[in-house]
Amino acid sequence: MAHWLAGSRDWQVCGTCCQLRGPFVWRLKGMAYDHVQECDCPRQRRTDGERPETWRGFDYNTVAELCQACGCRVLDSGSRFSIWFCRECRQRATDLNAELGRTLVPIGRHSILHGVASRTTPKPTEAEIGAFVNRFGALVERMRRLRDWGHVVVRRNLSTVGYADATEIALTDYLAAVSGIDRAGRSEEMVMWMTLDRHDLE
Ligand SMILES: [Zn+2]
Ligand SMILES: [Zn+2]
DSSP: OOTTTTTOSSOEEETTTOOEEEEEEEEETTEEEEEEEOOHHHHHHSOTTOOOOOOTTOSSSOSEEEOTTTSOSEEEOOSTTOOSSOHHHHHHHHHHHHHHTSOSSOOOHHHHHHHHOOOOSSOOOHHHHHHHHHHHHHHHHHHHHHHHHHHHHHHHHHHHTTOTTOSEEEHHHHHHHGGGSOHHHHHHHHHHHHHSOHHHHO
16 A cells, blocks of 8 residues: 555545545655645536546546456556556456457557557558457457456445445445455456446446
8 A cells, every 4th residue: 555545544535436545645756736636516516618637647536446357445546557457356357358358458548559559560451440440449448347357346335344324434434344255256346347338237
């Protein structure tokens, strides 16, 4: 866990959107910047054009998030190279992808672009471009599903540990409470979620 999170009682899991929020100080080139990470709730309420400026040194205004598979571990975030899983869940996802020979579970934004990057020399044929667009569309859809699962799993975890009705919970309390959750089981639930037919989700 990031050093600035350790022992901090100011970070919370939002009971509404299931995301992390809290204040932190970011040090960059000898400067200290005070930031507050918002959960999704205020972001949802903002109208287009009201987007706050992106923090210096970040690709998006997120410094920490929960593992997208098990929801039990805090990860560093905010870079386009950020990985969406804790070490164990990442290993399970890459093993599964290798076994299937395709990216069922994308592990990060960058890996997606990398995985479907269309080769440019020699010039791709129309069919190759079409295949690229299809694969990319499928991956974007899987990314969306994975994000949805990232919320669902935290909701399930909150319910499992008896916080189903909490409007917020201190992150340290949450992490302690979910330490006994079967994370491999959550990974399997994630894979089931990723492979459900679309109409099953509605
Ligand atoms: Zn929220
Ligand atoms: Zn995990």
